[in-house]
Amino acid sequence: NPEQVLAYAQKAYNYRNNLLTNRLWNNHITLSAGGTPGSAQNIFALQSERIRRKSISQDYRVTRVYGSSQGVNSDYYGSSPQLKEAINTGTQYLQFMGHGGSGIWADYNLLNLSDIATLNNQTYPIVVSLACYCSAFDTNGLGSISEAFTMQPNKGAIATFGFTGLSYERSDEDWALALTEAIYKHDFPTLGQAYQYTLAKFTSNSGILGITYALTYGATLLGDPLIRLKKPITDISVNTDEAILMPGDTLVVRAQFPQDVLAARLYIQNNDEIILNIPYDLPVINGNYSANYIIPANIPPPYTRKIFLAGYSATDEYIGRSVFGVGRSALTHIKTIPENPAWNDSLSFIAKLFSNEELLSLKATVCVDSTFAGATWLDLPMQAYPDIENGYITINKLPPLSPGKEYFFKYIMTTNSGNYESVLYSYLTRLPDLYLKDIKLETSNSEQILKVLVQNIGNAASLITDIKLYTQIPNSTETLVKTLDMPPLAVNEEIWVNFSLEDLPQANIGTITLKVKVNVSGAFPESHSNYNASNVISLTTCFNYYTVTNTGSLIQSVDNNVTCEIPPNLVPSGKNSVFYINSVGTYTANVQPDIYPIKLKSYDNALSIPASNAYEISTLDTALVDSTGTFINNKKIKLTFFYSTNDQETQNLETENSYKIYRWEDSGKKWILQGGNISTAEDKVNFEVHKPGIYTIYRNCDRIRPSIDINVQEQEFTVGGYISGTGTMSLLL
Incomplete structure (x- = not known):
């Protein structure tokens, strides 16, 4: 309602203009998770910890409120009061992972609709509900927790993410990793663009099709998609x-x-x-x-x-x-060089050491396979790094390892009193991920072009690779038609790649699938572990194209229901033009009760063929039609429709001479009568038309001529009479 819109608009204004930096909320993240105290399994808290480790920089201060602390620090345990305090003191990002419902977080009621109404936060976080039905805004009469967060005046959230239906325990983590990567590892100008990246990234990496659909089509952003998060400035000495x-x-x-x-x-x-x-x-x-x-x-x-x-x-x-x-030396990781390594980067490690003993040696050691027993650790000795006070850097670089994995490392120093190890750190390599986002047929310079939109939804630039076009007709294997070079793409960059279809065979191909694949050669690794659906896109269409010269031609539809006679000299001398006849299904007119469908010739072999199936009959050569869409030089094409010879009703009604050719007018959603000459002996109707377009045949039962009634305001009027020069006429058709 208007009051809710106005209240949210005020929040959006405050978010952009009343920055409240003194709350120090833009460097504060709150992770909450379901579970019950003392439970043996604590998957939601462990998932939250992995998200923090993999996607959120150490330059953010993280508060945890977990319903169970099993397997994590016991100080992470918390309940509603601790969660509300974290929100009220100011947090930029609030995430819940666990069981839930439309109006509740967690098995034991970590947060509900009533709790949201009692908040008093002055800064508005992004709230992410990785639980079932928490964004079910489409349920009449039942408000969701995401709606409550968003619509609270002067408090609550600036935007929420969640699902309108079921969520899925392990896939929720992949979805959250994609979102936190979009927000905290990229710099998208708006929250909406980060959301689009999240959906594309999750779709690419998710392995189960049903869950992918559920968490993509069921995902919802409530709030202003043009919001931009303000990130803290780091590296203060x-x-x-x-x-x-x-x-x-x-x-x-x-x-x-x-x-x-x-x-x-x-x-x-x-x-x-x-x-x-x-x-x-x-x-x-x-x-x-x-x-x-x-x-x-x-x-x-x-x-x-x-x-x-x-x-x-x-x-x-x-x-x-x-x-x-x-009482001991202090040893900590500072950064890697590069800080966010790509799959093909060699790495240097930089640490900071404070010691009151003579340093005998210092090394970084990297687990190059796993963290389980028997793991292989690679030692990299270190030396002083003058660019950072008390800093040390590895003498040699770590060569690129197998991409797409999380690698753990630590630092070990040796003094006269023994060895000391740092805590365990980890890094992830960035990878490109090419996503075939869209595919469509277009006409360019009298030629049909297949256009494919390719986007790099990974977090590293791609290299040059291959992009291939295949064709496949029913009951046959796919055939490679063309290979192009796919240029490198920066992160989130997208380009259209054009395939000319001039090399495809012409005429009577019928239904054809055009399939495009990218990075078939595996020129570089991608975020997904195997060649997957995001690398392939296809378009199935009727493909019935003919090259016509100055002498004209007779072309026909794939199902033989229609022929089109193209006259000589429509195509200029010395030039070739492409014409086509493609089935487009049936079109239902808006309030046109006096036309009835006719079964066409192909009905005799396939009863499922719809009556009065329509056909687009046109040319790719735009120079053959003028600005009104009419063929140049008053040329006309002759259309012939063939109707059923076996259907008794169709045969009985042909003697009415009512079978006519119609052209579809999309602006009025009407079938416009063109005319028709019937041959009952050959079971066909033909007529010459002056425009390309969508055509079919109908039985014309309109027997009433149009009438016009005229009225002149404030004057008696009879046909053949006169009206004043200022008279106002009205017409009734």
């Missing part, structure tokens, strides 16, 4: 006076921000991203920030901690990160 401390010591954290930054907030985290201090804002003066943190005296060392520092100006949020050790 964070330094500490001492990086190795003992219980009771004071950690001094310093950072340099841009001059317009107003304040910053310090978060001390353990390795599982649990916040250990009470964060609060401190002013940033002339770009300088300083804060103290006292190392707790009641926690025995050794351990390491993470520093997550978030600052804000009036328009932006800024993030810096570091580490420190308590």
Whole structure:
């Protein structure tokens, strides 16, 4: 209703203009998952952790609220109060994964419609419900949780994603990985474009057709698709006076921000991203920030901690990160070079080390096959990296590994007191993924062209490869017709590839399938593990084309129901033009009760053939028709329709001389009478027409001539009489 539209419009305005950066919400993500406390299986929380690890940068602060903490940190457990607090304090992205229904999250009611009404959040997140029916907006009389989030005035969500029907436990994770990749690994200008990428990516990678359809056609974005997420600015340099401390010591954290930054907030985290201090804002003066943190005296060392520092100006949020050790060296991963490696990149690893002992050796070690027992680890020795204070880089690069997998790695340092290992990190290689998005037939320069839209929906640029056109007629194998070079595509780039069909055989081919395949040669790996449906697209059509010269020609439909006589000199001397007759099915006219369908000749061999089947009869040569769609030089083509010789009713009615040829007029949805000369001996009707178009035959039973009644306002009028020069006439047809 108008009130709801107005309320949402106000939220959209606030989202774009009242940035509320002081809430530091654009660097905050909330992951929630269903489950019951103490349950033996906790698949939803584990799925959420994989999504965080694979798709969300460490430059985002993540709050977890899981209904079960089995298999994860027990501090991740939470319920409705913790979830509502995360929303109310400000979060950019809120995701739920688990069981659900139209108006509820989780088996034990993690969040419901009543909870949403009690929120008081000032910033509006994107809410993703990976559960059954949570976006079922199409159920009359029953509101969904996605609708409730979106329509809450001055609170709730700016946009929601979810499913109108069932969701599927394991495929939900693939869908969420595609969405978080679109949002956090790409830079799409709008949320709607990120959503389109998500659907394409999921379709390409999903292996079960029914589930693919369910989570593609059943997926819904509620809200403004033109919204753009504001991402934090990263790589703020964070330094500490001492990086190795003992219980009771004071950690001094310093950072340099841009001059317009107003304040910053310090978060001390353990390795599982649990916040250990009470964060609060401190002013940033002339770009300088300083804060103290006292190392707790009641926690025995050794351990390491993470520093997550978030600052804000009036328009932006800024993030810096570091580490420190308590009673031990501090060793952490900084980045890889390149930071987001593609499938064919060699990798360098950069770490940061703080140690109060002499360093004997430091290496990165990469699991090159799996993390299970017996895994193979490849060691890469490291040396000092002068570009980063206390930084180290691998001496040699890791060569490209098998693409499409998650690879785990860690750092190991050796001192006189022994070895120390970092926590386990991982990286994913980026891959191209070519998706044949659309296919259509078009005419260009009197030639028929097959156009195929190719898009790279992967997260790495593609290389040059092949794109092939095949043809297949019923009851035969496919035949390779043409191979073209497919040029490289950047991420999300799309181009139309054109195949000329001049090499296809002409005349009476009938139904033909035109199939296009890309990267058949496997010139590069793609995101999907095997050559899949996204690499293939096909179009099945009638293909009945003839080349006609200046001498004219007689052409016919595939089913022999229609012939078309093209007169001499319609095609200019020395030129060839392509004509065609293709079946297009039946067309139902709008309020035209006096025409009745006629069974055509092919009905005698196939009773399923519809009566008065229509045919498009035209040319690819636009120079043969003028601006009104009429053949040039007053030329006409002669159409002949053949009707059933076996159907008794058709034979009985032919003596009425009522079988006529009609042309379809799409603007009025009417069949327009052209005329017709019947030959009962040959069971055919012919007539010359002056326009290409869609034609068929009908039995014309219109026996009433049109009449016209004329009336002149404020004057008596008789036929043959006079009216005043200013008279107003009305006509009744």
